[in-house]
Amino acid sequence: MTESIYIPAIAGDGSLFPIEKMQAHLDGQLHLAVSVFVFDGDLLLIQKRAASKYHCAGLWANTCCTHPHWDETVEHCAERRLTEELGFTLPLTRHQTVEYAADVGEGLKEHERVTLFSAQVDSQTLQVEPVADEVDEVRWITPGELLREVRERPQDFTPWFRIYLQRFPGLSFAEAA
Structure with a gap:
């Protein structure tokens, strides 16, 4: 049996309250999240979510994303x-916070207030060790190649990643660091 994980949900008055992660997705409750984008120049490290993930399994997404645990900082x-x-750590730069809502299939909905983070690395020296339960595959891609692939095969990418690319087509939020 899977352990219940409580994440910070956002009430109508802006206050936070704990909610079980799966319940937040069933209800479409607004909650906190983070998304990380790791770059080598203009190359972005993307991941294919593991086939065993509870939603959006096997789809391509940004470098990584998740929900803070209750009482955990977004940083x-x-x-x-x-x-x-992905088996590594890096110093991260915090960017703006964005909000979105999306159907992620299987009767689940994401409604997230997401803090965006980025890092610049040398892809030749970065040791990426994807964790099999989380990630099936990783690759580096240019913004142009990524936008072309999303345009040609949107079904291969997570809804939130497509939303980020619509809002930040050149991933320019990371350039403001």
């Missing part, structure tokens, strides 16, 4: 998730 959460999904 700690972003650092933690890099290790849990």
